[in-house]
Amino acid sequence: MSNSNTFPKTITVQYFAALQEQAGITTENLTLELTSYRELYRYLAEKYQFHLLEHQIKVAVNDEFADLDSVIQDQDRVVFIPPVAGG
Template sequence: MGAMVVKEKLVHIQYFAILREARGKTEEDIQTTAATAQELYKELKNKFGFQIFQDSLRVCVNDEFCDWQTGLKEGDRIVFIPPVAGG
């Protein structure tokens, strides 16, 4: 059996509220080997020092709320939505 090849993919990420403030931008394209939304958030959290825990966020892939185990593919649009206080 051969070694499994992990392929990079380009995904588009939008940031809102506290994540936008932490990242300093509203959106960007990122190359990632993450297979799921959960893996991608862990990668971004480690890379950019996000302080918010995954269980406080909702995730959307291609404009639909989804599970953290949702698989990612080239060109996907991902949004991590933090809780927002209104007033």
């Protein structure tokens, strides 16, 4: 029996700041069989060679902060937010 959370889901990912520079794009639509936003970040970090580690970023899903271990839902809008420099 397969895990119901691993069926293909289509999501929109937006990139800002350092992540946008490293990915070379601002937005992309992906269809993936991943369970959590942590898995998604690991996938994207490998794909785009992101320099930021998981503990350095936050994730927002459908305009609300979420936990990296939350379950990805079909049609989610995901933004990984890098640290903001301050003075």
